[in-house]
Amino acid sequence: MSGFSFTLNGTDGKARTGVIDTPRGRIRTPAFMPVGTAGTVKAMLPESVRATGADIVLGNTYHLMLRPGAERIARLGGLHRFMNWDRPILTDSGGFQVMSLSDLRKLTEEGVTFASHVDGSRHFLSPETSMEIQRQLGSDIVMAFDECPALPASHDRQAEAMRLSMRWAQRSRDAFGDRPGHALFGIMQGGVERDLREESASALRAIGFDGYAIGGLAVGEGQAAMFDVLDYAADLLPADRPRYLMGVGKPDDIVGAVQRGVDMMDCVLPSRSGRTGQAWTRRGQVNIKNARHADDPRPLDEACTCPACASYSRAYLHHVFRAGEMISGMLLTWHNLHYFQQIMQGMRDAITAGTLDGWVADFHAARAAGDIEPV
Numbered sequence: 001m002s003g004f005s006f007t008l009n010g011t012d013g014k015a016r017t018g019v020i021d022t023p024r025g026r027i028r029t030p031a032f033m034p035v036g037t038a039g040t041v042k043a044m045l046p047e048s049v050r051a052t053g054a055d056i057v058l059g060n061t062y063h064l065m066l067r068p069g070a071e072r073i074a075r076l077g078g079l080h081r082f083m084n085w086d087r088p089i090l091t092d093s094g095g096f097q098v099m100s101l102s103d104l105r106k107l108t109e110e111g112v113t114f115a116s117h118v119d120g121s122r123h124f125l126s127p128e129t130s131m132e133i134q135r136q137l138g139s140d141i142v143m144a145f146d147e148c149p150a151l152p153a154s155h156d157r158q159a160e161a162m163r164l165s166m167r168w169a170q171r172s173r174d175a176f177g178d179r180p181g182h183a184l185f186g187i188m189q190g191g192v193e194r195d196l197r198e199e200s201a202s203a204l205r206a207i208g209f210d211g212y213a214i215g216g217l218a219v220g221e222g223q224a225a226m227f228d229v230l231d232y233a234a235d236l237l238p239a240d241r242p243r244y245l246m247g248v249g250k251p252d253d254i255v256g257a258v259q260r261g262v263d264m265m266d267c268v269l270p271s272r273s274g275r276t277g278q279a280w281t282r283r284g285q286v287n288i289k290n291a292r293h294a295d296d297p298r299p300l301d302e303a304c305t306c307p308a309c310a311s312y313s314r315a316y317l318h319h320v321f322r323a324g325e326m327i328s329g330m331l332l333t334w335h336n337l338h339y340f341q342q343i344m345q346g347m348r349d350a351i352t353a354g355t356l357d358g359w360v361a362d363f364h365a366a367r368a369a370g371d372i373e374p375v
Contacts, residue, residue, distance in 0.1 A: 004140075004183040004210055006242045012356040014234065014261040017348045020211075020242055022140050023181040024080070025087045027055040029242060030258045030347055032340050033090060033266040038063045039073075039083040042271045043326075043333040046085045052306070052334065053341030056140075057085060058266045061133050062094035065123070066116050070136040078138030090141035090266075092246075093130045093172075093187075095165075096148045096215075107147070109164070127171035139182070143213065144172035146187045151221045158191035158216075165189045165215075166203040173207050183210035185244060191216055192225050194232065201236035212237040213244040214262070218253070227256055234261030251280060251343055252367070255360060258347050270340050274333030277321045279308075281339060282366045286314075288332065293318040306338035307331065 006029075008018040020027040034041045034049055036057045041049050049057060059079055064070060073082050080086055095112075098105065104115040111126025130145040146165035149157055169186050176184045186209040190196030204212060214233050217226045226248075234243050244264035245257050254265055270280065279286040281301040286293075288300075299309035300317070308317065308331035321328040343363075350359035 003180055006211070006240065008240065010352050012351040012354050013259065015258050015347070015351050015356050016261060016263060017351040018242075018263065020088075022088045022183070024089075024140055025055065027088055027264075028344075028348060029263040030344055030351075031055060031264045032254065032344050033058045033264065034270065034337055034340075035060075035266055035268045036083065036085070037268070038067065039079065041333075041337075043274060043329040044271070044337070046083065048334060049085075049337065050087070052337040053345060054337065056088040056090060059083075059089055059091045059137065059139070060094065060097060061091050061130055061137070062097035062125070064091075064137060065094065065125075065133050066118050070133040074136040074138075078136075080138055088140040089138075091134050091137055091139040091143065093134070093143040093145040094125050095130070095146045096247075098125055099148055099150070109167070111145075112147075127168045128175045131172055131175040135179070141183045141185060141211070142176060144169045144184065144186050144209070146189060146215060148189065148216050148219065149191070151191055151216075151219050153191060155193055155196070158189075158193055159196055162189040162191075162196050162200050166200060169204060169209075170207050173209070185209055185211040185213050185242075187213040187215040187246070188233065188237070189216045192221055192229055194229075197229065197233055198236060201233075205238060209241070211242040211244060211264075213246050215246050217245065218247045218249055223253060223256070226253070227260065230257055230260040230262065251340070252364075254340070254343060255347070255363060258351075259356070259360065270336035271333045274331075274336045275329040277328070277332065278336075279317075279332050280336050281371070282363075283369055283371045284367045286371055288314065288317045288321050288328075290318075300335055301339075304335065304339065304342075306335045308335040 005021045010017045018029045033056050034054050037060045098112050098114050106113040113124050127145040134142040145168050147161045149161045186204040188200045190200045242263045245262045248265050249267050277289040279300050293314040296314040350356040
């Protein structure tokens with residue numbers, strides 16, 4: 001099996017474009033990863049996800065270990081076969097979900113005992129068990145197990161969580177072992193405290209990982225504070241490895257992160273918005289529930305080539321959402337994922353051409369102009 005590698009092809013300021021090579025295919029960076037938490041990107045077929053331009057999807061250790069179980073997935077040939085996605089998969093370690101979704105948590109040096117949000121059953125996750133579950137799933141990119149406290153939090157609380165995460169990072173590295181063709185990413189923590197971010201990055205570099213994530217952001221601190229951290233955080237990580245900002249985000253978050261040196265991102269927003277009648281377009285967000293769309297024959301975005309825009313009117317999308325028809329979430333999710341991938345392709349092209357500043361200016365100008373008025 002060939003290995004995992006990252007090739008940096010070009011830069012424009014801090015922004016980077018390149019390629020991550022894996023045995024299951026190439027990932028063009030900067031990359032947006034659709035979230036398939038439980039083995040599916042909601043409301044989408046795998047081939048539809050691929051058609052939007054996605055090179056990789058994200059799954060989640062916590063959710064898959066609870067339902068249907070990592071052992072069952074392994075017996076059935078691994079997550080790729082199980083969900084019919086033959087390209088790269090990154091799996092989150094479960095650490096964030098344990099902290100955010102589970103009740104009755106007991107955190108120790110060894111790991112976390114928690115109650116399932118599904119049925120209340122008790123489970124235990126540690127660096128070692130997280131690595132084993134992700135091995136059973138067959139993940140191409142495995143995330144180290146970490147603790148991610150919600151913000152705001154005191155400096156002492158953030159320091160405690162970060163240092164525990166760094167000890168767990170070493171244990172994750174040891175438990176992951178030597179797995180050619182698979183990659184392990186470490187996760188920087190430290191909240192919005194620069195000294196803690198620097199300490200975390202130093203610890204991760206000393207351990208050595210195939211890629212590095214910036215965790216502990218987009219958890220309540222706001223965009224300005226997030227960008228303040230990203231202004232220096234990416235520079236603390238090795239330039240020859242991919243940099244992944246976890247759980248981000250809205251289109252302007254994504255653009256700002258790429259400008260600051262981030263290579264990979266993921267977020268549930270495109271699919272979650274699609275299921276709730278929200279469409280993201282070049283001119284900002286469109287709420288298809290609004291009555292003003294009921295007689296509008298135009299597409300969501302006349303410049304968009306996705307199936308929702310190529311074949312359906314705003315009036316139809318308004319109708320099927322109001323009627324509770326499943327096609328509403330399917331079409332709006334497809335549109336949103338297509339739009340997010342168009343953002344990534346636009347930035348990749350602009351970075352290659354050295355014109356990112358102009359591209360970003362046009363991006364913000366279109367959004368500032370707002371949605372077109374109904375006829």
